[in-house]
Amino acid sequence: MRDLVVHYDTPLGAVKATDAVSFSLGAGERLGIAGESGSGKTTMALAILRLIRPPGRIAAGEIWLQDVDLMSLSPEAMRQVRLARIALIPQGSMNSLNPVTRIKEQILDALRDHDVRISRRQGQERVRELLESVGLRPEVADMFPHELSGGMKQRACIAIAISLRPRVIIADEPTSALDVVVQKQVMETLAKVQQDLGAAVILIGHDMGLMAQFVDRLGVMYAGKLVEISPVRDIFIGPLHPYTRMLIASLPSFEAKGTFHGIPGLLPLLRDLPPGCAFHPRCPHAFDRCQRDEPRPREIQPGSWASCHLL
Amino acid sequence: MAHAAWRYVRRNLSLVVGIVLLGLLALFVGIGHLVVDTGKSRPLSAPAIRPPSADHPFGTDRQGRDLLATMVAGTPLTLRIGFIAGFLGVGIGSILGFVSAYYRGAVDSVIRGIVDIGLTVPGLLVLIIIAVSLRKGLTVDQMALIVASLAWLNPARTVRAQVLSMRERGYVEVARLSGMSGPEIIVKELMPNLLPYLAATLVNAVSAAILASIGLEVLGLGPIDSPTLGMTLYWVNFNAALINGWWWWWLAPIVIILVVFLGLFFLTVGLDEIANPRLRRAI
């Protein structure tokens, strides 16, 4: 992704949901994107699949999948790319499945619309395989979404996402609405299918603990900008950007006891961003340059990028 | 200022159209009362069956009523039935709907049962039975009461649904937790959010009430001596004005009824837009 800019048109002017976000993803790599609600993570995910709908629009940027710029594809070509090469595991699987169709139908219709020619029996076999690979019983195929628990629905979504063996899987907050035990199950399922496929995963969320356990590299978003991106160990051992530092410091752990600090202040309104660095009102180390110039991403250490004047 | 107003007009065209239509009607009635002698709306005030002329701009009907006077006198009567029945209906309905949703339990089951069944039964027929049974010369106000007896059902259902969804949104809980008393919650939290819906429901109820009253009148169950719009149509039908080609007789009431319903309709749509911001279109 290179310099992605997504605008939302409101009566008060265009709001930048993401601003010049850039990163690259290696084959089979696990990348995490963390940030508070409203930081632009989901927008970015939808943008990769060109699913941004009015009043939003992709104002600028390129998204390269191997050697193809997705922005340049025709709508029909893009449609073919979805699921077959880049798959989405949606947020809030509470309502991501069609309530009036059976699970097996929802797996098969994707295959059908991607011109996969298989017979009825082969289709049923395929469905059974997929369900098994995510740990669901074969009976689930004939059920309706409302008959499944939250964790089961999420795994059904995973099954759909891997049905065409994509190269990239984008998991948008896959465990947000689930309790901890189920979270673990789902994440394990995700790890397993990723290994089987050798696909790259972009895991989007706000749970830093979850990120630490799963991803290879971690990116942090704030107010629509990617403020830091580094290998995950480096981020936790020595976070570069103040925001990242405060995020990690606010995590509870078994060892450290005592009072925990949140990050004071609130997220700025995207249409009313402060000048210079967007984080400076809440940053304890802000100095005068932070109010004037917007920091650009720079490679501070090999493989670690951050946008901060302090570095 | 003017620019903002114009922008709002473009966004909520319906509301404006509705107000304009109803405003025109109000003007017609208002100026009409000043200019026209409403006494001429009684039978035998004028020669029968005259097409529109300088003397009688809307013509006259078979019983010698001047039709312009009839329209001027009759429109407010019809509207009055609608308003009385509509307000009564919404008043009673809101209270019942509110009680039902707020207190839940047995009270809710009973009220909801009555409303559900009441709405399945075609209202006009029940009104017919009532009207037929009370045949002894209906007045305009009595008609309003009869229509009101069924008009509360829909508002009750709407208000109940609204209050239920507001309850689920948790700010009732929050308010109670922060120590507000019952009535305080009702007035400060629930009312402001209910008002737009109430307004829309009210306009709907008035429209439905007018329709019901016109329906009863066309069937001959209305106040026989009143020059209301529905009764005029009854006489139109009774005297086969259509076949006889006395077009002026039925044109006026139809146009006025059209303006009434269209005006109320656009008003409803406009109010809906205010009540439900999700329907707003981006400009």
Added chain:
Amino acid sequence: MRVDYLARRCGVFVLIVWIAATLNFFLPRLSGQDPVRTKLLQQAQLGGYVHSGIDAMVKDYDRRFGLDRPLWQQYLSYLRDAARLDFNYSIANYPRKVNELIAEAVPWTIGLLGTTTLLSFGLGTFLGALLAWPGAPRWMRYLMPPLWALHAIPFFLLGLVLIYLLAFQIQLLPMFGGYSAGAFPGLNVTFVWDVIRHAILPAMSIVLVATGGWALAMRGMMVTTQGEDYVTFAEAKGLRSLTIFVRYCLRNAILPQTTALALALGNILSGAVLVEVIFGYPGIGTVLFHAIRENDHFLIQGIVFTVIVALGLATLILDAIYPLLDPRINYRRT
């Protein structure tokens, strides 16, 4: 589960029927006296023109509903009759029984109402869905305002206008009635064509107005559905837009649309009654109209009861079909 739901709906139906009968019984007696008996006596006193059967009717009436009998007995007696669909004789049309008159009129009403409701619902829903499709042709947008405006007015108003324009001025279609006077009923082409010609205007009044309403409602449902999460996921799955439109949007939007149909039946019927009156169409509406004019209480009661029961039945049928469309119903306990 499924049986639960059906049983409850049947129970509601029986309740409606009982309420209809009870209303019919008690409302006329609200004013203190019994208007039916008053009317019968009036007729009896008129002597002369009135048929001799009136005296027999009064006697029979007194026997069943007489003032010497306690109210609850009268009520039970009435319920028993109603259950057998026996509404006594028509006061104005003696010796014809109320059932006969209703039975004659019902086919006309069902024909008119049935076809127009199905037509307007089908057409309206289809149009509404199309209007919500991004790929819809431009000119369709211009259909909306007239449809909108039309659906706000009562059916019979449009009927009056249509009569004037198409039957009086242009004389294209007949002005009223179900068939031409002097025509011989029978299953031959001439008669059937005659019936159709007479039905066109009443049908048009209803269809032109109702279609707009259904179209608007469906479009609204579709727009709401299109905003749902499962549609976003469907797009992310790379489904064709037609697939998404039909299986994800339409299929879900049709549910509240069907509910709306069940709820609207009462209103549609009321509107249709007035249309029949305006057109003199020989259905329930006209019969009711004459009954009101002649104060024929038995006939009025019979009609109102029949209509309420019929509507209850129609609603019951729709309710029974609904779970076939929405698989969630089986498991929900309201």
